[in-house]
Amino acid sequence: MAPPHATAGWQTFETTLDETIVRDYLAYLPDFAEFEALDRAFAHAARYLARLDALAVRVEPGSGLTDHATYRAALKQAHGRKAAFWSLVGDRF
Numbered sequence: 001m002a003p004p005h006a007t008a009g010w011q012t013f014e015t016t017l018d019e020t021i022v023r024d025y026l027a028y029l030p031d032f033a034e035f036e037a038l039d040r041a042f043a044h045a046a047r048y049l050a051r052l053d054a055l056a057v058r059v060e061p062g063s064g065l066t067d068h069a070t071y072r073a074a075l076k077q078a079h080g081r082k083a084a085f086w087s088l089v090g091d092r093f
Helices: 004-016 019-027 033-056 068-079 083-089
Strands: none
Touching: 004 019, 004 033, 019 033, 033 068, 033 083
């Protein structure tokens, strides 16, 4: 089990999706426990992206925000090798 300050790190990761925080959290876990934690992380991120997918239809053209398809393409470009994550979210856009 991770120490209490590591657990607080997980809670912070859940709200920020900060990659550095999750890496620090994983460093405290015993061998092989990081695989379960990564599955959890890929799940909280997939849910977040699904929520963004749902909200994307509400963005007004000309709002100044990057359109969602462009955002997803950039995400895929930066993190395309994370097959476990992409298998959860699919290619809706």
